[in-house]
Amino acid sequence: MAARPRIALVHDWVTTFGGAERCLILLHQMFPQAPIFTLVHDRKTSPPELDNATIITSPLQRMPGATRNWQKYLPLMPYAIEQLDLRGYDLVISSSHAVAKGVLTHSDQRHLCYCYTPMRYVWDLYQTYLEHTKLSPLAGSVFRGTAHYMRSWDLQSAQRVDKFVAISQTVQRRIRRIYGREAPVVFPPVDTDYFVPDPLGQQDYYLAVSRFVPYKRLDLVIETFNNRQEKLLIVGEGPQGGRLRRMAKRNVEFIGAVSDEELRVLYQNCRALVFPAEEDFGIIPVEAQACGRPVVALGHGGTAETVIHGKTGVLFNEQTPQALDGAIDALERGSFDSQTIRQHARRFDKSVFIAKMQAAAQYLLDS
Numbered sequence: 001m002a003a004r005p006r007i008a009l010v011h012d013w014v015t016t017f018g019g020a021e022r023c024l025i026l027l028h029q030m031f032p033q034a035p036i037f038t039l040v041h042d043r044k045t046s047p048p049e050l051d052n053a054t055i056i057t058s059p060l061q062r063m064p065g066a067t068r069n070w071q072k073y074l075p076l077m078p079y080a081i082e083q084l085d086l087r088g089y090d091l092v093i094s095s096s097h098a099v100a101k102g103v104l105t106h107s108d109q110r111h112l113c114y115c116y117t118p119m120r121y122v123w124d125l126y127q128t129y130l131e132h133t134k135l136s137p138l139a140g141s142v143f144r145g146t147a148h149y150m151r152s153w154d155l156q157s158a159q160r161v162d163k164f165v166a167i168s169q170t171v172q173r174r175i176r177r178i179y180g181r182e183a184p185v186v187f188p189p190v191d192t193d194y195f196v197p198d199p200l201g202q203q204d205y206y207l208a209v210s211r212f213v214p215y216k217r218l219d220l221v222i223e224t225f226n227n228r229q230e231k232l233l234i235v236g237e238g239p240q241g242g243r244l245r246r247m248a249k250r251n252v253e254f255i256g257a258v259s260d261e262e263l264r265v266l267y268q269n270c271r272a273l274v275f276p277a278e279e280d281f282g283i284i285p286v287e288a289q290a291c292g293r294p295v296v297a298l299g300h301g302g303t304a305e306t307v308i309h310g311k312t313g314v315l316f317n318e319q320t321p322q323a324l325d326g327a328i329d330a331l332e333r334g335s336f337d338s339q340t341i342r343q344h345a346r347r348f349d350k351s352v353f354i355a356k357m358q359a360a361a362q363y364l365l366d367s
Helices: 019-030 070-082 126-133 137-158 169-179 218-225 241-247 260-269 283-290 321-333 338-348 350-366
Strands: 007-011 036-038 055-057 091-096 110-115 163-166 206-209 232-235 252-256 272-275 295-298 313-316
Touching: 007 019, 019 091, 019 350, 070 137, 091 350, 110 350, 137 169, 163 169, 163 350, 206 218, 206 260, 218 232, 218 241, 218 321, 232 260, 241 252, 260 283, 272 283, 272 321, 283 295, 283 338, 295 321, 313 321
Parallel strands: 007 036, 007 091, 036 055, 091 110, 110 163, 206 232, 206 272, 232 252, 272 295, 295 313
Antiparallel strands: none
16 A cells, blocks of 8 residues: 655745635645645734644744744745755645745655745835835835845746646736746635525625735725715725725725624625725635625736626726726626626635645646
8 A cells, every 4th residue: 555645835924814824724624634834823813724733934933023024034035945844745735925935845856836926026016015115215225135136036946846836827927927837727715605695685885805005906996985975895904094094985984804704794795896906816806706796806917817797797907996986887787697606606616726736736746
């Protein structure tokens, strides 16, 4: 009887709960015996679904404040990820949007990378990061030098990966352009058995769900609804919270952070989800569609792949109040079938993710 292959998971950092962590949770459930190697881990803020996982951290864990302000240690991340000892494992599966794919493996090991994106803050979002972060002249110079070094390391370390898998066609193109590698697409998992329609939903408000950071463009949503009559509910929190609240008029209400149960109810009862950000994939619009609700979204990036214009929502082409306002008007004039929308969302169910990732892992183990 052949021995069961030993598998290790690698994730950039386990300190928050977002879309990447939802993928990591499912990978952990697929391979429960696999330890999770990561730069830093904060048990207070990491997902409870990982409480039973064996989590092994890098030397960065011992640096002052690293579990809360890991971004400040960006220059040390390549060194830290290369210190993780993966000897003895047959297959390494990295879950990477920063440096996790740069772990060192041996010639008799296989490395599968589930890639959310090449590091956006040193590639595609480099100029945007500089514009919005308000760094001092010294800090700006340091970041520019660090980014130049990180780009070189990122390119070199990408060659350590045996097989890339991209989260979307958008990321697939980015991997091809930056790394010169091909990557099949496996969409991130959505629990469509949990996010389901409510036939009695009230549908009396629009909904936005997001972290309060600049590129999410909640300012655009608020500016648009300030000049409309409909009610807008906003779920989330983040560093821009004060500014966004000061912008909003009376028809805009901030809900704050909510549980998955509360979020499902909000999806089920909304007229539509409004999603103006350009994302690599964007799980939130798919969750809303699984609940049978249409989405008003920017027609670039991941939402161009997950929202069907005129059938499961309305896409707009520019991040301007005029374009968003016109898209909402188009949605108001249109007719959208809840079951058709939900059936489309089933393409992104977690069962599809499990089957395709298991097949990719087995392919490498057999090669």
